[in-house]
Structures are given as C-alpha cells and as structure tokens.
Amino acid sequence: MVGQPEEDWPGSVGDCYACFKNNLHTTLREEIGGDLFDTIVQRVQEETGLSEREQAIKNPTVMGRVIEAAKKEGKRSTTLEEIVGKIRALKAARADT
Numbered sequence: 001m002v003g004q005p006e007e008d009w010p011g012s013v014g015d016c017y018a019c020f021k022n023n024l025h026t027t028l029r030e031e032i033g034g035d036l037f038d039t040i041v042q043r044v045q046e047e048t049g050l051s052e053r054e055q056a057i058k059n060p061t062v063m064g065r066v067i068e069a070a071k072k073e074g075k076r077s078t079t080l081e082e083i084v085g086k087i088r089a090l091k092a093a094r095a096d097t
Contacts, residue, residue: 031077
C-alpha cells in the first residue's frame with residue numbers, strides 16, 4: 001500500500017505516512033520510559049482535573065505537556081521526532097513548487 005512489505009502490525013514512519021504497532025501513546029510510553037510516562041501523565045491529570053487516564057492520554061494538550069516534561073528529563077520520542085521531520089520536509093517540498 002505504501003511501497004513497503006506487507007506486515008500485519010507494522011511500525012514505521014515513511015515520507016507520507018506513519019504506522020504504529022499499537023497506537024501513538026503506547027509508542028510514546030515505550031520510548032520515554034513507562035515509569036516516567038506514567039508519573040508525568042498522572043501529574044498532568046491532577047493539574048488539569050482529568051480523572052480518567054484514557055481521556056487524558058487522548059487529549060492533545062495533555063500529551064503535549066507530557067512530551068515537554070519528558071524532554072526536560074532528557075527523554076524523547078524518536079518516532080514523534082521522525083514524524084515531525086517528515087512533515088517539515090513535505091512542507092518544504094511543497095513551498096519549492
């Protein structure tokens with residue numbers, strides 16, 4: 001479909017797509033580290049008043065704060081950085097046309 005070998009549960013980032021083996025927040029949790037991710041999510045939940053974890057991890061504002069807090073701890077998501085890099089490349093290519 002995207003010029004890649006067929007795989008039941010792929011996990012990859014291409015020039016025009018991103019595929020997660022599970023979902024984005026699971027990928028973030030794995031890359032940031034489970035304990036740190038959970039601690040930050042809980043803290044942000046308390047700060048925002050979102051009592052349901054499932055609601056919190058699907059909230060872009062919450063996840064943005066989680067990513068920022070993890071970065072301050074020296075942790076990052078290589079997958080998310082790769083996706084952002086691909087988006088920037090697409091934008092640059094579009095501007096050149």
